[in-house]
Each structure stands twice: as C-alpha cells, then as structure tokens.
Amino acid sequence: MATLEIKDLHVSVTADEVEKEILSGVNLTINAGETHAIMGPNGSGKSTLSYAIAGHPKYTVTSGQILLDGEDVLEMSVDERARAGLFLAMQYPVEVPGVSMSNFLRTAATAVRGEAPKLRTWVKEVKTAMSDLDIDPAFAERSVNEGFSGGEKKRHEILQLGLLQPKIAILDETDSGLDVDALRVVSEGVNRYRASGEAGVMLITHYTRILNYIKPDFVHVFAGGKIVESGGPELADQLESEGYVRFTGKREEAVAQ
Numbered sequence: 001m002a003t004l005e006i007k008d009l010h011v012s013v014t015a016d017e018v019e020k021e022i023l024s025g026v027n028l029t030i031n032a033g034e035t036h037a038i039m040g041p042n043g044s045g046k047s048t049l050s051y052a053i054a055g056h057p058k059y060t061v062t063s064g065q066i067l068l069d070g071e072d073v074l075e076m077s078v079d080e081r082a083r084a085g086l087f088l089a090m091q092y093p094v095e096v097p098g099v100s101m102s103n104f105l106r107t108a109a110t111a112v113r114g115e116a117p118k119l120r121t122w123v124k125e126v127k128t129a130m131s132d133l134d135i136d137p138a139f140a141e142r143s144v145n146e147g148f149s150g151g152e153k154k155r156h157e158i159l160q161l162g163l164l165q166p167k168i169a170i171l172d173e174t175d176s177g178l179d180v181d182a183l184r185v186v187s188e189g190v191n192r193y194r195a196s197g198e199a200g201v202m203l204i205t206h207y208t209r210i211l212n213y214i215k216p217d218f219v220h221v222f223a224g225g226k227i228v229e230s231g232g233p234e235l236a237d238q239l240e241s242e243g244y245v246r247f248t249g250k251r252e253e254a255v256a257q
C-alpha cells in the first residue's frame with residue numbers, strides 16, 4: 001500500500017531573474033485508500049505543489065522532502081516518477097500536435113506497466129474506458145488535446161488515470177470548466193479508479209461542487225503557500241458558506257459554484 005509524504009516543502013520559481021518562494025513549508029501525508037481535498041484561493045500555490053511533485057523543471061525545491069513509499073521522489077526524473085506510480089492531471093493539459101491520442105496512451109501504458117499491452121486486449125480496454133467517459137471513439141486518432149475543449153481535455157486526463165492506474169493521483173482543478181453532466185461523468189471516472197481502495201488521491205479544487213461527487217476523507221485549506229487548516233468533509237461545508245476570507249483576510253465570492 002502506497003504512501004506519499006510531503007515534508008516541510010519549500011518551492012521557488014524564477015521569473016524575470018527574480019526568485020520568488022511560492023511554497024513555504026507544506027506538510028502532507030497521503031496513504032493508499034485516502035482522498036485529500038486541497039482547497040484554496042487562486043494564486044495560493046496549489047498548482048505549484050502539483051508541479052513540484054510531478055517534477056516540472058520550472059519549480060525548484062529549495063528545501064524539504066517528497067517521499068513515495070520511503071523513496072526520494074526529488075531524486076527521480078519526471079518519467080521515473082510516473083513509473084513509480086505518481087500521476088498528475090494538470091489544470092491546463094498541454095496540446096501535443098502530431099501525436100495521436102491512441103499512440104500516446106499506448107506509449108504511456110507501456111512505460112508504466114513495463115511491457116507493451118497485448119494489442120487485442122488493449123484495443124478493447126481503451127474502447128471501454130472511452131465509452132465509460134462518453135468520449136467519441138474518433139478522438140483516438142486526434143492529436144493529444146489539440147483543439148479539445150476544456151471539458152474534453154479533462155475527460156482525457158481521467159481516461160489516462162483509468163488506464164494507468166497510478167498509486168497516487170494528483171487531480172488539479174479537474175472540475176474547472178465542466179458543466180454538470182461532464183462533472184458527473186468525470187467524477188464517476190475518478191470514483192471507479194478509487195474503487196480498488198488502493199488509490200491515494202490529492203484532489204485540488206477551488207470550489208466545493210466536485211466534493212458532492214467525490215467524497216474526500218480529509219479537507220485541507222491551502223493559503224499563502226502552505227496548509228493552514230485540516231479537517232474532515234465538514235471543513236468544505238464551512239468554506240462553502242464562509243469563503244476563504246478567514247484565511248486570506250481578503251473577501252472573495254463564496255466558494256460554492
């Protein structure tokens with residue numbers, strides 16, 4: 001059973017030759033079978049946390065640790081992290097012109113599983129996974145994310161999640177830009193992935209709406225580059241009615257959507 005441990009993580013980015021600290025001491029442990037919602041205002045560093053775990057080169061870990069089953073994730077390359085069982089569904093999935101979705105999925109599955117999936121079972125597996133997410137089979141031949149709508153990109157992130165079955169999944173604002181039907185379909189995809197009971201999920205979200213479909217075990221409030229409060233699902237209800245003002249000192253619209 002997997003455990004992701006984040007210990008006193010500090011992360012900076014350098015923009016216009018100025019180094020700025022974005023994460024200032026994040027502590028979080030996610031065990032297999034647990035879903036942790038990370039909720040916070042815009043600009044609090046939620047995506048930075050997901051990029052730092054995935055190994056994005058722009059985000060420099062200046063101190064602290066990330067361990068997956070005791071192994072030092074920070075020593076691993078991006079693809080080693082994926083093979084070790086970490087998965088990131090990005091807030092803004094990138095377009096990869098010239099690479100078909102079907103080639104991309106097969107290459108990713110081969111890398112993560114350590115051998116190429118048998119063609120006949122693979123085709124069926126992908127078809128089923130696509131139909132579960134209401135994805136038109138024609139998408140298999142389209143370039144990765146190219147010209148996809150926001151909602152189509154999010155569905156394809158969850159398609160990858162289902163096929164790759166990572167130990168730990170980080171879902172960064174997977175709910176953003178989805179209408180209520182798409183939100184349900186995508187949430188069902190996440191819940192199928194969770195059904196094994198062995199998945200650890202970090203569900204990053206600004207709004208509480210998705211938590212009606214994907215029930216978290218823990219809710220953490222993220223503000224100013226770190227976790228400032230942790231609790232159970234009741235904390236999300238409190239945020240829905242009060243917003244983040246208690247944590248930021250700034251009033252923004254209530255977090256319900």
Ligand SMILES: Nc1ncnc2c1ncn2[C@@H]1O[C@H](COP(=O)(O)OP(=O)(O)O)[C@@H](O)[C@H]1O
Binds near residue numbers: 040
């Ligand atoms: N690549 C980058 N270059 C410069 N600033 C960045 C970069 N990535 C993030 N930031 C800054 O870090 C802060 C946190 O951003 P982000 O992690 O995207 O927050 P969130 O996902 O919570 O909205 C913001 O002030 C943002 O402008």
Ligand SMILES: [Mg+2]
Binds near residue numbers: 047172173
């Ligand atoms: Mg973000």
